[in-house]
Structure formats: structure tokens, C-alpha cells
Amino acid sequence: MTSITNTSGLGYSSSQPTLPSGTAQAEAASQFETFLKMLTTQIKNQDPLNPMEGTEFAVQLATFSGVEQQVQTNLLLKQLLQGSGGGELGRLSDWIGREVRTSAPVWFDRSPLTLQIDGVANAEAMTLVTLDEQGNEILRESIGLGSGEVDWQGKRANGELLPAGLYSFRVEATKDGEVLSTRNVGAYTRVTGVELAADGARLVLLGGGVATVEDISALRE
Known part of the structure; x- marks a missing residue:
């Protein structure tokens, strides 16, 4: 549930969270895909006599997961606030304090x-x-x-x-x-x-x- 709440008294104003622009989201998605390709290539071409350490591999997987989650979160938030419900949410926020x-x-x-x-x-x-x-x-x-x-x-x-x-x-x-x-x-x-x-x-x-x-x-x- 997303909420906007103001408890400071009369005449409040409210603001919506700043969302990444379309360009920023595209860049994040591109970085995500690039990271995935690099990780896959690295695994395919690692030295059989000196394979990647398990801890290092786990760290990269965690980074991969974090990038994926951030991209998905940004997209979901944008859809939420730009959809019909989100538009109504922004409009009704002007009623706070009235x-x-x-x-x-x-x-x-x-x-x-x-x-x-x-x-x-x-x-x-x-x-x-x-x-x-x-x-x-x-x-x-x-x-x-x-x-x-x-x-x-x-x-x-x-x-x-x-x-x-x-x-x-x-x-x-x-x-x-x-x-x-x-x-x-x-x-x-x-x-x-x-x-x-x-x-x-x-x-x-x-x-x-x-x-x-x-x-x-x-x-x-």
C-alpha cells in the first residue's frame, strides 16, 4: 500500500517521490543486461586451473540480483504513480489539510x-x-x-x-x-x-x- 500523509498542521503541501527519467531507466536496464553478459562470458572463459573463487562468484551474483531488483522497483513505482490510481493519488494529495x-x-x-x-x-x-x-x-x-x-x-x-x-x-x-x-x-x-x-x-x-x-x-x- 502506498500512502501520502501529512501531520504537521494546516495548509500542508505534499509531494510525490522523484522517479528516474525514461533515459535513466533505460540506462539502468542496459547496465543490467551488460552485467549479465559479462558475468556469463567470465564464467565460460575462466581458467579451469584457477577457477573463480566461490565467494567472489557469490558477490557477483548478489550484485546481479541487486541491479535486477532496482530496475524492477523503478519500473513498478513508475507504473503505480502514472496509472489511473497513481494519478488519482497525486490529485487527492492536494486535499490533505482540507x-x-x-x-x-x-x-x-x-x-x-x-x-x-x-x-x-x-x-x-x-x-x-x-x-x-x-x-x-x-x-x-x-x-x-x-x-x-x-x-x-x-x-x-x-x-x-x-x-x-x-x-x-x-x-x-x-x-x-x-x-x-x-x-x-x-x-x-x-x-x-x-x-x-x-x-x-x-x-x-x-x-x-x-x-x-x-x-x-x-x-x-
Whole structure:
């Protein structure tokens, strides 16, 4: 897994590793082939009465293996960062230090979180449902019928704060006691890094949460 992470604070910048140019890679590959030919020729033409020492042969083989591995590593890294996933990785690295609105679980440090609530036509009541990291329902709160950003305090009915942790949210809209719709609610959180997993690039969020681009509905400083 390849990752880009910045933990120094706001307004960070990130950079990708410097890759060898195409010329440099071609030279490395050429040196690799030349080395192989020289080693093969040396073995074929060594003096039968004074053959190459085993230790010397082992050293040359180790050198040969190191050159091969370096060439393969450079090629693999180039493919990784120039492929579709790598391009997305570089683009998303610009999001580090900014806030995104996501329906994925976000970190609650016992300070208010900003949620985006969207109204539902014909609804008579709306309930905000809070889920823990495992997706278990832990809190239900009646909210207004309007739309807009609200500050979620993370408090139970008795005023007790929920413990710090990862939480996600959804809204249930009802009419005449019947549920009209259930929608995920986006919450704002900070991006602390980007990683490239087997299924593509993912954002690393404050507190260790992760989100795909599909989970993001807004971006702000």
C-alpha cells in the first residue's frame, strides 16, 4: 500500500517521490543486461586451473540480483504513480489539510461536528440517527424539517457526551408514523492523508477513518 500523509498542521503541501527519467531507466536496464553478459562470458572463459573463487562468484551474483531488483522497483513505482490510481493519488494529495463532507464514519473528539441536513418533501417529522463505528444505532434525536448545516453536539438526552470515536449519521423522514425515506447524512472532517489500496485511492481522515471519493459530497478549506 502506498500512502501520502501529512501531520504537521494546516495548509500542508505534499509531494510525490522523484522517479528516474525514461533515459535513466533505460540506462539502468542496459547496465543490467551488460552485467549479465559479462558475468556469463567470465564464467565460460575462466581458467579451469584457477577457477573463480566461490565467494567472489557469490558477490557477483548478489550484485546481479541487486541491479535486477532496482530496475524492477523503478519500473513498478513508475507504473503505480502514472496509472489511473497513481494519478488519482497525486490529485487527492492536494486535499490533505482540507475538510471534506462525507457519509463515511468521522472522528468525534467530543467537540461539535458540522452536519449537512437535507429536508424531505411531505415529511411531518425528521429524526437524526447516530451510528457507532460498527454501524450500531446509539442515539436518535428529533430535528426540524428544514435544510442546512447544523452543529451536532454528541449529547445524550441527559446531557452526557458520547465517548470519543468514529460515528456516522442518517436521517429518517416520517409521515403519519410511516418512514418516507432514510438518507445518509454528510459530516465535515479533516483529511490527514491519502493512500492507494487495491481498490483505488482512499482519503485518510482525522482519527483514522477512511473514505473513497464516492463518499465525498463537498470540499472546503
